[in-house]
Every structure is written in structure tokens, then in C-alpha cells.
Amino acid sequence: MLATRSARTFAHGQAILARVAEQGIEIVELTGDRLNLGFSDDPRRAYAEAKSTLALVVAPPSKRRLQPIAPSADWRIDLAEGCPAHCSYCYLAGSLKGPPITRVYANLEEILGAVPEYLGQGRITSRSTARRAEGTTFEASCYTDPLALEPLTGSLSAAITWFGRWNADAQLRFTSKFADVEPLLGLQHNGRTRMRASINPRAYARFEGGTAPVRDRLAALRKMALAGYPVGLTVAPIIAAEGWEQAYGELLAEAGEALAEVPALDLTVELITHRYNSGSKAVLDSWYPSSALDMTDANRVTKRTKFGAEKQVYDATTMRALRRFFEKRIAQTLPSARVLYWT
Numbered sequence: 001m002l003a004t005r006s007a008r009t010f011a012h013g014q015a016i017l018a019r020v021a022e023q024g025i026e027i028v029e030l031t032g033d034r035l036n037l038g039f040s041d042d043p044r045r046a047y048a049e050a051k052s053t054l055a056l057v058v059a060p061p062s063k064r065r066l067q068p069i070a071p072s073a074d075w076r077i078d079l080a081e082g083c084p085a086h087c088s089y090c091y092l093a094g095s096l097k098g099p100p101i102t103r104v105y106a107n108l109e110e111i112l113g114a115v116p117e118y119l120g121q122g123r124i125t126s127r128s129t130a131r132r133a134e135g136t137t138f139e140a141s142c143y144t145d146p147l148a149l150e151p152l153t154g155s156l157s158a159a160i161t162w163f164g165r166w167n168a169d170a171q172l173r174f175t176s177k178f179a180d181v182e183p184l185l186g187l188q189h190n191g192r193t194r195m196r197a198s199i200n201p202r203a204y205a206r207f208e209g210g211t212a213p214v215r216d217r218l219a220a221l222r223k224m225a226l227a228g229y230p231v232g233l234t235v236a237p238i239i240a241a242e243g244w245e246q247a248y249g250e251l252l253a254e255a256g257e258a259l260a261e262v263p264a265l266d267l268t269v270e271l272i273t274h275r276y277n278s279g280s281k282a283v284l285d286s287w288y289p290s291s292a293l294d295m296t297d298a299n300r301v302t303k304r305t306k307f308g309a310e311k312q313v314y315d316a317t318t319m320r321a322l323r324r325f326f327e328k329r330i331a332q333t334l335p336s337a338r339v340l341y342w343t
């Protein structure tokens, strides 16, 4: 792990360094705050080097000015940036700039300290009649998978405890393709954190290198629900490859079994179809040149966002078939679930 000079001055930064040292990971203490990342000229090696680089840094003030994050939450809150896994559709390809290293933030108290001024200010879930009961929502999985980094940082536990103590109509949210939830089970969360498991059929496991098996993610979600957390499923990205009906039918059935007989289960579902733009496709093609993930024009149309950006989404016929299927199957296999959105 690389640790910048300023990051080492924060109490949470020190706590991260202590955890990392305990696990026998080498720490390189930088004399300044710049990360001089001299990666290989070979793109494959540079990718591998970046993915295995972890840096302890200070989140700049711009990161502490929260941004809305539709359709998930009122606000985005970043505890880290980057992820060590290797998903060939990773949404970070469209949002991270430069080599995909993982930066974890030492100034967690400053990041959380900025949160109260956003209470009641949300325009996404807070303005939705169906979702207003969630309070002002803060999404922690936009730029990272916070559970993946938890053994090294403890940042997610600290944030859950912070929201648990904050006696306000607010909720922290995170989604994960990882399963090690043991450290979270005994926290005083007070129902103010919703964990969602990000799931896809086993047949697509080859697109999710380095993540936990889906059955372990579902077992972890069950443990969280039994510990009193509100929970959810993020089915993402939904991929309309051959055999998708059977694959997603089995996945939803498996989720139904995993969550059976949980008392007072508070379960939501978020449905996100596969999409990309020319920028993220170019990055993903360079990171995963031999991936079998379909990013051709078949079944695709170009959609323009209200900000003028273009993205490739499934065509209307495919979208309708997918949506009908999911609505029907979720009603059958997860009858208590509330579907938050389809996109």
C-alpha cells in the first residue's frame, strides 16, 4: 500500500495503516502527497499493476461536495475510489480517469462531517412518493465496492455506525459483489443502512473475475437481513444473452430461497440493464480484450441523455421482454419485494 504524507496524519488513516500492517501487507510511506505511478507501457501489464495498487490518500474538497445520483439515491458519498475485482462490464470504466488503482480515503470524518448539510435536500428518492419513506439517501457504491475493501479499511463499518448514531431521517446505501459481512453484523446500524447484493446468473460468472460466488452473496444478504438491516437485490447488469430467461429465472428462485423465512424482511429490488458508451467500451476493450461480453450493435439502440451524452442500450423489443419477465417473476418468487426502479 502507498500512503501519502497527509493521509498519515488522520486518525482513520492511521487505523487503516494498522490493519494493513497486521495483515502483513507492505506499506510505502511517501514523502509527499503525489502518487508517482510509473506503470508499464504494455497496456495489459499496466492494467494488472494498477489493479493491484492500493493507495491511502486524502479525499479532496471536491469529493466532499456531494452529487445527486439518480436513480439510486439523493446523494453519492465516496469512501474510496476503485475496486480490485475484474468485471468485464465494470461501470467504473466510464467514470474513473486514468489507471484503475484503488484509492481509499483517510479523512473519513471529514467526508461524513459534510453529510448533515444535505439532510432533506434530496431531489431523487426524497421527491419520490414511493421512496420518500427511505429518508434522505446516500449511496456509497458509485465509485467502489465498499465491502471489497472493508477488511483493509473498516470504512464501511465506521460509516454504518455513524449513520446508526445520527438520529435523522436518512439512509446509507451500498451494493456489493462480495460476501464478507461478518464485521457488519453486530454494528448498531439502527436500520439506517440498506445493503443490496449485486447479482447475476452463474452462467455470467466469467464476466465477474475476483468477486464472491453469487450463492455466497445471497447467503451474506440473508445474514444482514437477520441482523435487522433493510436489504435489497441489485440485478445488474441484466444481460440479454441467449438463454437469459432460464438463467434469470433460476437466479430469482435462488434469491427467493436464500431470503425465505426472514422475519420482517424489508426487501427492495433494483433492475439495471446492460449499457455502455463509446468511452467506456473503449476502456473495457483495452482492459478485457478477450471478454465474451457482447458489446456489438445487435439488439441495441443509441439513447441520448438529457445532458447530451450517448449510450448504447437494448432496443425497445428486448427491453419490453426483459421488463415483463422480471416484473412477473419477482412477483412470483419474491412477493414481498418492492421494485425501486427499472433502467
Ligand code: SF4
Residues within 6 Å of the ligand: 082, 083, 084, 085, 086, 087, 089, 090, 091, 092, 143, 144, 145, 177, 211
Ligand atoms: Fe466494477 Fe463492481 Fe466488479 Fe468492482 S465488483 S470491478 S466495482 S463491477
